[in-house]
Amino acid sequence: MDLTHVTRYIAGRDTREPVCAYLYDLDDLRLRTTRLRAALPEQCALYYAVKANSDAPVLRALLGVADGFEVASFGEIERVRGVDAEVPIAFGGPGKTDAELEGALRLGVGLIHVESTLQLSRLDAVARRQGRCADVLLRANPAYGLPGATLQMGGGATQFGIDEALLPDVLAQSRTMPNVRVVGLHVHAGSNSLDADTHLALIDRHIALAKRLRDLHGLTLEWLNVGGGIGIDYQNPERHFDWDRFCHGLAALLRETAPSTRIVFECGRFISAGCGCYVAEVIDLKRNHDKWFAVLRGGTHHFRLPVSWQHNHPFQVLPNDHWDYPFPRPVVERQPVTLCGELCTPKDVLAREVPVDRLRVGDRIAFTMAGAYGWHISHHDFLSHPHPERVFIGGQP
Known part of the structure; x- marks a missing residue:
């Protein structure tokens, strides 16, 4: 600002x-988001993580420049729908009640990140009562983490996601549930990544995990949500995550490894700080x-x-x-x-x-x-x- x-x-x-x-300088916010989005490869989408700043003027300012919104509660769904009835929403978070799942489907949430077998079963039951089929990304807790992350969500024992070793069984169970459709994977390993090359290597590992699940266990891989986690160096504000370098490397990586998969980023701090x-x-x-x-x-x-x-x-x-x-x-x-x-x-x-x-x-x-x-x-x-x-x-x- x-x-x-x-x-x-x-x-x-x-x-x-x-x-x-x-x-809050909302013109600066729009300009920054437009530049971040323009640098990404064409097959990528940039969602804004609402938890970073959920004010209605901020959400309105991001309409048309971000591809969608990532939310972590039904309250955040309502905030997004309060500014636009149709903008794409992805719904994450380890604790989702039946009421939240029902509300998410009712309000047109396009993707639901499922974090456990029970959550998948409950979503199937909720969708059946509504006569719907819910599109789902399975959230993985991978065997690896994010080097240098301030907060680690993956690579160890946390409340987030499904243990990588259990994903084949969950995929098999999902095929017995007629009201959910697994369309990809969600992997958010950590927060506040500051090095473009390290983060690019992390995305490479996410893609390798998704392709392994596709090839060996039949995962439909329409979407791969690689989370957010790109950081801000508050101690040294002049040090920036090199977004252009990252996007250039990402384009080459995707051409080689995942040319037909929709890649989603869900950045919050990196967009609005x-x-x-x-x-x-x-x-x-x-x-x-x-x-x-x-x-x-x-x-x-x-x-x-x-x-x-x-x-x-x-x-x-x-x-x-x-x-x-x-x-x-x-x-x-x-x-x-x-x-x-x-x-x-x-x-x-x-x-x-x-x-x-x-x-x-x-x-x-x-x-x-x-x-x-x-x-x-x-x-x-x-x-x-x-x-x-x-x-x-x-x-x-």
């Missing part, structure tokens, strides 16, 4: 209350046991991502020269400062001991790369502090 949007927002406020807001900024004003500044602390109007109840991922979130100081009080204004110069929130817990930290040139009470902190897994994973009402203002800029097709 261009921080000029933030400075314009601050200048246009008609209150002296400390600044606390999320801003850069469109958002969380802005919080410094309301106190103090020194404790030889360390400096800035207390912000805001914190992890609004923006839980940094403490969840245990990183110092990137930020910029936006100076504010206004000072109303007759007493001296606290200031720190050329010192490391810990940026804390207003909660009564020492875990309410957004960046720890980061050097600043100058920081004063009343200055604003703009946390960039906050468009994904920020507001949407946070415990908004802990201690009942006011919510931040949320501003959506642009976004029209």
Whole structure:
């Protein structure tokens, strides 16, 4: 996000209350998604993982530029259908109730990712009651993981997917179920991959697994969902996943190994992180046991991502020269400062001991790369502090 949007927002406020807001640049979001989609080989589809940021303006902005949406609950299905009645939806998640499965079929979800034999049996029963046949991707928990991933979903004992060794039996069972049709495989091995070549090698393994199941066990391979997992380096925002290099290598790989299979990516953070900024004003500044602390109007109840991922979130100081009080204004110069929130817990930290040139009470902190897994994973009402203002800029097709 261009921080000029933030400075314009601050200048246009008609209150002296400390600044606390999320801003989302939806034009930037559309442009980024369009570029990501254009670089992919023709047989690929780019779905947006709604869990990253499920706000209706974000979903509307992505209509027509993303190929569809990946959801993980019936509530997310309803959010997507609230902005469009027909856009393709893929439904994942390890826990799906009968009511969710019924709702998914009723609302036209095209692909359901099945994560266990029981889930497959329950879906068959639900579809039978509705007189439908559900298209299914079996989610595999492969024998391999994603090297360097921050979160590992595959390659070991987790709650996700079906053990690779059990997939032949599940395929055989699926043929006894007339109301489900297995049309491919879903493999999401891990999150926050930062190296294009490593991720390309992972896709190669996904394709090899799918083809082995096709050749040896009769898997219909119309679709291969390779998950998301492409990351953002919050510690070094200038380091980017090389998407163009990845897509170039992917085109060559698919020509050789899977020319007729529809490949689906379900990216969330990689699409929407850069469109958002969380802005919080410094309301106190103090020194404790030889360390400096800035207390912000805001914190992890609004923006839980940094403490969840245990990183110092990137930020910029936006100076504010206004000072109303007759007493001296606290200031720190050329010192490391810990940026804390207003909660009564020492875990309410957004960046720890980061050097600043100058920081004063009343200055604003703009946390960039906050468009994904920020507001949407946070415990908004802990201690009942006011919510931040949320501003959506642009976004029209």
